[in-house]
Amino acid sequence: MAVGLGPMSTLHPVPGFELGIASAGIKRPGRKDIVVMRCAEGSTVAGVFTTNAFCAAPVILARKRFLGPVRYLLTNTGNANAGTGESGLANATRTCAKLAELAGVPENAVLPYSTGVIGEPLPVEKIEAALPAALTNLSVDNWADAAAGIMTTDTLPKGASRQFQHDGVTITVTGISKGAGMIKPNMATMLGYIATDAKVAQGVLQDLLRDAANKSFNRITIDGDTSTNDCCMLIATGQAALPEITSASGALFAALKQAVLEVSMELAQAIVRDGEGATKFVTVQVNGGATHQECLDVGYAVSHSPLIKTALFASDPNWGRILAAVGRAGVPDLDVSLIDVYLDDVAIASRGGRAASYTEDQGARVMAQEEITIRIDLGRGTCSETIWTTDLSHEYVKINAEYRT
Template sequence: MAVGLAPLATLHPVAGFELGIASAGIKKEGRKDVVVMRCAQGSSVAGVYTQNAFCAAPVQLCKARKENEIAYLVVNTGNANAATGELGLQAAQQVCSALAERVGVTAEQILPFSTGVIGEPLPVEKITNALDAALADLKPNNWAHAAEGIMTTDTLPKAASRQFQHNGVTFTLTGMSKGAGMIRPNMATMLGYIATDIGIEQKLLQSLIKEVANKSFNRISIDGDTSTNDSFIVVATGKASADKITDTTTKLYELFREQLIDLAKELAQAIVRDGEGATKFVTVQVNGGKTAQECLDVAYAIAHSPLIKTALFASDPNWGRIACAVGYAGVPDLDSRQVDIYLDDVQIVESGGRAASYTEEQGAAIMQQAEISIRIELARGTFSETLWTTDLSYEYVRINADYRS
């Protein structure tokens, strides 16, 4: 039921980065559910992860290896290896060790990722038995198959690609993401991977990825649940014919930053478009805040409100629910008489009350659309924030009621 999610377009291979897919049969026999990615020697690898205190075992290992030279990434679906304690850490390490033995690196040079059911032991043997097939499948043009291999409740694979030129050199960025439920900023039950052939110092890339996440994966919400396994990784192989980026003042850095943010936004929005049971893709924009945080507080209040989300599903222009959410968002000393609210370009609230020009027919027509924007004007300052969310449907309840069966 994905909203406006098109089939995958051209996915450019990235020099120095390969992907291999195999079937471990973790939840279903024959399903491609293990992905191995190989990074060229000398690649810069940066990551940001969930802020859930119950973070999964693989996330704990990734965080511990943030300054290591990374050679491989390994992903399994069907099992999150979260809330599994010390045994979960041992299991994640066993997968890394098994891969390391096969490829001639240390286990500390491998980043593991898991997604799926929380609280169940990781089926280590099934995963390690699939590693040889995944390694044999390694190739640079395997992005589309890998995007399928990391799916859980997703209905469609999510991947995208960019190329740009600077001083006669063509640079490539290609990425993929997964996620459809347990999605909330900080980050979501999502995995995101982007590879590029640009060269950039690791510390600079690590600083940049935080900004990128805050403009993309940390601006999406489906159901308000922050997952245990969220991970967003950028790999820069340095295989393009250009000098490595070593500071933020160069034109190449600025071009790369723009392209990376743009690609991450597309991958993040694809997760929302494929939200569990989603029938609407909703942009929530809050302008005129005194701080960015109060803009976000208002946007999250709207995006997480079950009453607003169910009204969106019903195509019911019950705008009072939006005004109510703005009011309880916790903005200090908010003067409701200054607040304007819009559905797309139709003003529904003016100076804190129903706009004189607004008609129920206008609101109903907009709410019938598959893509809707909700814009709040606080008139308190100069800050703005935007996030993306969905409606809440019967199908979301069905999917999550049946998730473990």
């Protein structure tokens, strides 16, 4: 049911970054559910991680290790290894140790990632048995297969790629992500992996990823649930014949920043377009806020409202639900007489009440579209924020009711 999401465009190989896929049969026999990624020696790695207090064992381990020399990333689907306590941490450590042994690298050079059902023991033996095949499969050309390998309830794999020239050298930025449900931003709500062959100092790379996540992955929501397993990683392999980027300045940094942001934005919006049961891709744009935070508060109040989301699914221009959400967003001293609300270009509310020009037919026309913009002007200042979300359909309930069966 993905909204406006088709086959992935070309995913350019990133020199110094290889991907291998194999089947461990964790949830379904024969499914390619193990992805191993190998970074060139000397790569720098940045990461952003879920803020959920019940974060999964692999998140705990990856968060501890990613600042050190990283050579391998190990992802399994079908099991989140979350809510598993000390045994879960021991199992994540064991799978990393096995991969390190097979690859001949220090154990701390392997980062684990898991996605799937929460609260079930990680099937370590199945994962260990699949690792040799994943290592044998390693190739710079395996981005598309890896994008499929990390899927859970996704209906389509998600990938994006950009290239640019600097001083006659081609720089590549390529990424993949997974996510369709349990999506609510609080760092980068999904699993995502982005790599570039630029050489970037770790501190600069970390700031670059954090900024990109805040403008993309941290601006999406499907159901308001922040996952236990969210991670987004940015790897710089340093294989391009250009000087190291050591500060957030200069033409090379600016071009790299733009490419990383474009890849992040495309991946983030693909998650929304593939939201579980989604039939609408909805942009919620809040303008005229006194602060960015109050714009976000209003945007999320609208994006998370079950009443608004079900109205979107029904193509029902029940605009009173939008006003109600704005009013309960917690903005201090909100003057509703200054607020205007639009569906695309149709004014539905002006100065706190129904717009004089509005007709039900106009609203119904917009709500029937697959892609809709809800624009809210608060009339309080100059700050703006944009959030991307979905409707709430029968299919969403069905998918999540049957997820473990």
